[in-house]
Structure formats: C-alpha cells, structure tokens
Amino acid sequence: MTTWEYATVPLLTHATKAILDQWGADGWELVQVIPGPTGSENLVAYMKRPRA
Template identity: 75%
Template structure:
C-alpha cells in the first residue's frame, strides 16, 4: 500500500521590510512557501506555508 505524505499548514503575515528574514526563518524550520496573497484590506501580504507532518 502506498503511503501518502500528510501535510501541516500555516499562514503568517509578512512585513514588507522583513519578508526575506521571515521566510528564511520559517524555511529553516522545514516550511515550504506555497503562496502569498494580499492581506485583509490590502494590508501586509499573507504567506501560506506547508511541511510534511511528523509521523
């Protein structure tokens, strides 16, 4: 039987002046960037991330 990867997801607000630092930190923790969309009312963008769930 094939095992499927289980994912966990997170959303984080991005501060324009610190976007790279924020994404680098989450990347160090194993998170992969999936998408970035505008935040509510055009405020700071929101990053959607995923990583494999621990077994």
C-alpha cells in the same frame, strides 16, 4: 501517503526575506503569497510542511 500541516504567516514588507528564511529553516515550504485582508500593503504567506 504524505500528510501536511499548514500555516498562514503575515509578512512585514521590510522583513519579508528574514521571515521566510526563518520559516524555511524550520522546514516550511512557501506555497503562495497573497494580499492580506486589509489590502495589498499587507501580505500573507501560506506555508506547508510534512507532518512528522
């Protein structure tokens, strides 16, 4: 059975693609993006990847 590790990543609106590309290159898969605790201007990405 696959076990997963998870991460939450704050996204900067001017660098969203670069941030997600970097995490993806490190093996992380994007699960969801939601507004951060301070409102819709700040986004938080939820990521997962299989544990090694």
